[in-house]
Amino acid sequence: MFIQTETRDDGRTIGFFPGRAVLDQGRKRFADAEAASASPLAQRIFAVDGVESVTLDGDSIVVSRTSSADWVSMKPAVLGAIMQHFTSGDPVLVEAPEVSDAPEAAPADSLEDEADPEVRAKLIDLITTRIRPAVTQSGGEIEYKWVRDGILYLHLAGAGLQMKAGIENMLRHYLPEIQAVRDWRESLPKPGLGTDRGQAIARFLDERINPSVASHGGHIALVDVQDDRVFIRLEGGCHGCGMADVTLKQGVEVEIKRAFPDISAVLDVTDHASGNNPYYQA
CATH class of the missing domain: 3.30.300.130 (Fe-S cluster assembly (FSCA))
Structure with missing residues (x-):
């Protein structure tokens, strides 16, 4: 079995093309091994140390590694996992609830x-x-x-x-x-944005935080305010940036807490390492 590969621009992602259909239709992305319970193929790939996510498409298997992993040692193991799957006769997907990054029920x-x-x-x-x-x-x-x-x-x-x-x-x-x-x-409904405090925090971000962030090509968007927690999203040049956590914890969070002492936490809805959105999955 000959499997072609294609390294993506970010260097952390490789597309594997087994020369046969992977999915009949649609596209499935698995953010972790637990989510991959619906796919024997994805489970085999997640057994390789350093795998961050697996995406199955019509004719390809796209695998992303963690920032600390190395494709030199990982790539042969992923190729072996794919070959093992297609020679085993196991299905690519089994009957299970559809894996999605969306909330269980949208309005x-x-x-x-x-x-x-x-x-x-x-x-x-x-x-x-x-x-x-x-x-x-x-x-x-x-x-x-x-x-x-x-x-x-x-x-x-x-x-x-x-x-x-x-x-x-x-x-x-x-x-x-x-x-x-x-x-x-x-x-999606964000009732916290309609409150006086939510509007005050939004103005604070626009007037005090975003002018500085914009100079680096980024933007901080206010997603919601729930009790004593503020949910934001780092956009533009901030998204996927290796310094995103530093920007949040040492910059944005400190400033917001200083201006609004009743706020106990400022959380980014995007996990920059895995692409998950814990706020939306809550």
């Missing part, structure tokens, strides 16, 4: 797609043929969700979040009826 009204069928078809075609190849090549994810009030909501992960501005510019060029592009999680 029903968030699922209504207001896009005109012709506009929807054009959007999906542009995303599939022009945008997704670049996003996946960089180790990211993108998926059409819905259109509400002229805003296109997408599932974005990894490099997809970093490329959001470029994606928006392209889609708005071809389809002027699209006013903005947002990650679909932006549509």
